[in-house]
Amino acid sequence: MKKIPYYPGCTLKTTGKNFEDSAIATAKVLGLKLLEIDRWNCCGTVTSLTQDDLIHHIASVRNFIRVQEMNERGEVDDYRLLTLCSMCYNTLKSVSNVMQERPDDLDKINNFMDREEDYKGGVTVVHLLELIREMGFDEIKSKVKKSLGKLKVSPYYGCTLLRPKEVALDDPEVPTIMEDLLNAIGVDVIDSPKKSMCCGSYQTVRNPKTVVRLGYEIIESARKRGAEALVTSCPLCAFNLDDRQKEIKLEHPDFERMPVFYFTQLTALAFGLKKDVNNFDLNFTDPRPLLKKKKI
């Protein structure tokens, strides 16, 4: 089994545990062992967007040093760092790019971190969706044991997998990677024009009303086209689109709850994996009644 360094990030250990467990189980089926990097720390969750703000890149660079060490010790077969959370993916990949493009800034960071070995550069960041695409969607298809054909699901990309384009894992305007995966596992894919519209992100803390407005637009736009559920790869989108349905319902009394899956929960279902890897108790809107109705 191929071993790859894996960065979980904070939320996958708590409210996003359903994402982590289902992803690890999915990866196993695909012959991938995710080796959690030791002493990982927060990636920063968002990238510094000012030119002179190097201090906030350090958190990500420290994680790259862990990958470097794992490779030096021969524990892994890959110089790439695998992420599941879209925001970790975006932050780590942006920092990896900055360090590649601005060697002087990397020198400054290395000089500042005098208790760490120097980061030599070269660690690239990869999302599980990219690894799946690399294996080929036919490979995925061959692992499917259970038909999800009756499930009408709309992919929700959000921002951080697709933008800015230096970080994007697919075409920022016309992405297909999630559709390709969902098609491979036999889901009835519903396209929605708001699939890459921002859910409001961290505004959920300071301005939850904004998130309620955007969440309602995103969910209703998918529903109008026949979707029964959304699928995401971001624990913050999941909170904003799923947990905030409580507030959406207060604002719009006619609103009906819509389950939000992590894409790995659907692959785990399609691969016929043990039900406990999906931890559906952590999904705010319980998807089990829908699955039962569809006899899945």
Added chain:
Amino acid sequence: MSKKIIEITDEGNAFLEKVNELSGQVVTLCDQCGTCSGCCPMAEEMDITPSQINRMVQLGQVEVLDLEAIWLCASCFTCTVRCPRGLDPSKICESLRQMTLRKAIDYMDIRDISEKEMRRLPQIAIVSAFRKFTG
């Protein structure tokens, strides 16, 4: 109707230069086409639109720092991938926020969030909000 003449002061010029330096963008490249304002998911709640933010910076109007719009930007980068001038308005907004945060003036106070809400929010939300809204 008489035209209003806007004078760009030395202070205003220095402000524009500072935003250019922090953001790594040349804000004067913005030709006010409005693409960013058209695609911004937050624009309808903002007091001025993203292209107006750029305009105020071009004219050296420091008052832009007092507006709500720069804080409503969620760094979703929709404008960034669509700007026909190749500008990154997300970086411009971040620079403007940083100019306030670096004076130790926070946009968000943790005491305004109820304990119940703090327990409910995932870490990813709390950390990112603090990264964006506090210095």
